[in-house]
Amino acid sequence: MQSAARRVERPETAPDRDWWRGAVIYQIYPRSYQDSNSDGVGDLKGIIRRLPYIADLGADAIWISPFCKSPMKDFGYDVSDYCDVDPMFGTLSDFDALIAEAHRLGLKVMMDEVISHTADVHPWFKESRSSRSNPKADWYVWADAKPDGTPPNNWLSIFGGSAWAWDTRRQQYYMHNFLTEQPDLNFHNREVQDALLDVTRFWLERGVDGFRLDTINFYFHSQGLEDNPALPPAERNDQTAPSVNPYNYQDHIYDKSRPENVGFLKRFRALLDEYPAAAAVGEVGDSQRGLQVVADYTGGGDRVQMCYAFDFLAPEKISAPKVKTVLEDFGRVATDGWACWAFSNHDVKRHASRWGEGEADRTAYLKVISALLMSLRGSVCIYQGEELGLTEADLAFEDLQDPYGIRFWPEFKGRDGCRTPMVWDSKALNGGFSTAKPWLPVPAEHLGLAVDTQKGDAASLLEHYRRFLAFRRTYPAFAKGEIDFVSAEGNAVAFSRRYGNEEIVCAFNLGAAPATIDLGGGRAVQALAGHGFSGALDGGTVRLDGYAAWFGRLA
Structure with a gap:
């Protein structure tokens, strides 16, 4: 490697190994x-x-x-x-x-x-393409041509054309899923x-x-x-x-x-x-x-x-x-x-x-x-x-x-x-x-x-x-909770997020016309504030104007 790594001192307090979940x-x-x-x-x-x-x-x-x-x-x-x-x-x-x-x-x-x-100018590829016997000869995906000189198979590149490019030095094809200048590494090595x-x-x-x-x-x-x-x-x-x-x-x-x-x-x-x-x-x-x-x-x-x-x-x-x-x-x-x-x-x-x-x-x-x-x-x-x-x-x-x-x-x-x-x-x-x-x-x-x-x-x-x-951030259920969908029709979608003893109901109207979602009357629901939307709960029904949302916490 061309540059030495620098060990970074980290805080003594135990980090949250689970920080990524819901981040x-x-x-x-x-x-x-x-x-x-x-x-x-x-x-x-x-x-x-x-x-x-x-x-x-x-x-x-x-x-x-x-x-x-x-x-x-x-x-x-x-x-x-x-x-x-x-x-x-x-x-x-x-x-x-x-x-x-x-x-x-x-x-x-x-x-x-x-x-x-890698790039085709990476030192690994320069060495790999130099011969069939160098120490990195098998670091990339190389294959012989078919008897008629065509590529080894029908694999295609996302960027267009065959996924194989001919190399005149090795007299072989190398694989590239993207540009010809992006040869694929051989992970089997x-x-x-x-x-x-x-x-x-x-x-x-x-x-x-x-x-x-x-x-x-x-x-x-x-x-x-x-x-x-x-x-x-x-x-x-x-x-x-x-x-x-x-x-x-x-x-x-x-x-x-x-x-x-x-x-x-x-x-x-x-x-x-x-x-x-x-x-x-x-x-x-x-x-x-x-x-x-x-x-x-x-x-x-x-x-x-x-x-x-x-x-x-x-x-x-x-x-x-x-x-x-x-x-x-x-x-x-x-x-x-x-x-x-x-x-x-x-x-x-x-x-x-x-x-x-x-x-x-x-x-x-x-x-x-x-x-x-x-x-x-x-x-x-x-x-x-x-x-x-x-x-x-x-x-x-x-x-x-x-x-x-x-x-x-x-x-x-x-x-x-x-x-x-x-x-x-x-x-x-x-x-x-x-x-x-x-x-x-x-x-x-x-x-x-x-x-x-x-x-x-x-x-x-x-x-x-x-x-x-x-x-x-106020409610951990958003980051780490389970999800259960509530029945809704048309442009409306609703679900609950459960984490520990907390369950948050989330309702959204993705369309311009008003929508309603029936939550049923089995449990009391407390409407939450601070999210900026204007949906309302009427009995067990959430009423949403166009492009509106509503959030509540189940008691």
């Missing part, structure tokens, strides 16, 4: 959060400057998207040095300062760990696993509280290299790739979500457990088996603590029936697993546009669905700017940076629209993000949603997030 995690895309050195790109010092904002919002932790050294072909998801910070974002000392300030403010720090693949666990320990020693594990179900492939079977057209709904991509035509049973992965996750969890309260959340990209994979990877207490699938990150609009179905389905397959739910992130169209367009009152709609998200059983991820109601930016082709979007333009415009800079000051140049030209444009329509326009306005979406997160 609210605020995702930061570092290129777009705050630029501190006027180069148009966000950085670690910029994040440090804005940490008080996140603490004031009420989050428990931050997840920082990749900032390790990288050629930036996929904006940090192609790592060339796992143990150093890319100069674009700062230095290891800057990261140490970020950890210290976050901890001072009571925030946990989770970093994005991208270990399914124990040395590869050991090296990646050493990387993980490096960051734990610096004081990191946990990790978001990119593409956690892509680590292993079938060593038999069997062809993936075709999917019937009606089942081609993979949310990890756009509909214009034939990747969706296959059932990916041989190139991801392999059973061998559980063994590595147990090794990973054993390492985490050496530290006072380290935790991990995995990204599961598998539309055919997503919730089952989440259950498999988080069950037993000896794998990762939590995972998220794409059930609420999909284009399909959230609805009362879908919420009930997803939560109940997960409850059936996961006896002791734990999910982390999100409506937006750096890979999907922002939900303010994806779902909010066409609603009679978009701000009111965003308030009620955010309250729903923060009331579900599971942990929560909030993506930077969703607390402001930022919409998906409609960028011109010449402004695109995302290779995924450039590849599938114009039918699919890529991920740049959700990655535009955070807006802090409506009157400042570039919304207060940078004094230089930003790496992506700041949409004019975002300036009216900037932090300075919403802070202190009780009716704003930002103040709603702050208010509701404070309300949520």
Whole structure:
């Protein structure tokens, strides 16, 4: 390793090893959060400057998207040095300062760990591709061509085309689930696993509280290299790739979500457990088996603590029936697993546009669905700017940076629209993000949603997030309780959250028209205040105006 780890002294008081259960995690895309050195790109010092904002919002932790050294072909998801910070974002000392300030403010720090693949300029891959007999020859997934020179099988890349690229030096194909510049590591090689666990320990020693594990179900492939079977057209709904991509035509049973992965996750969890309260959340990209994979990877207490699938990150609009179905389905397959739910992130169209367009009152709609998200059983991820109601930016082709979007333009415009800079000051140049030209444009329509326009306005979406997160912290049932659904119809959804002797009833109307929910008259219910919604209890019936919610405690 190029940089020595720095052992961080931790408080003597026993930490809460269970802090992650029900935690609210605020995702930061570092290129777009705050630029501190006027180069148009966000950085670690910029994040440090804005940490008080996140603490004031009420989050428990931050997840920082990749900032390790990288050629930036996929904006940090192609790592060339796992143990150093890319100069674009700062230095290891800057990261140490970020950890210290976050901890001072009571925030946990989770970093994005991208270990399914590296950049093709990583020293490991340079050595691996140099010959078939070097010490790292088997560190990546290599295979011979078929007799006719074509790739070993029919596996496809999410970024388009074959998942195999020809290497002239080794006269073999190497596997890449994403860009050709992102060769996949061979997790069947124990040395590869050991090296990646050493990387993980490096960051734990610096004081990191946990990790978001990119593409956690892509680590292993079938060593038999069997062809993936075709999917019937009606089942081609993979949310990890756009509909214009034939990747969706296959059932990916041989190139991801392999059973061998559980063994590595147990090794990973054993390492985490050496530290006072380290935790991990995995990204599961598998539309055919997503919730089952989440259950498999988080069950037993000896794998990762939590995972998220794409059930609420999909284009399909959230609805009362879908919420009930997803939560109940997960409850059936996961006896002791734990999910982390999100409506937006750096890979999907922002939900303010994806779902909010066409609603009679978009701000009111965003308030009620955010309250729903923060009331579900599971942990929560909030993506930077969703607390402001930022919409998906409609960028011109010449402004695109995302290779995924450039590849599938114009039918699919890529991920740049959700990655535009955070807006802090409506009157400042570039919304207060940078004094230089930003790496992506700041949409004019975002300036009216900037932090300075919403802070202190009780009716704003930002103040709603702050208010509701404070309300949520008052009742432990929201973070750690069980969930039981109450019968409701139409756009209404209701459930109770039970923890110890406390049971909270939560009722939501996701539509513009009024709704009622019959709670029955079996137990007395005390209405709760402090959440900002105007629903009312009339006998055993909850009456909700459009986009309203109600909360009560069962006696």
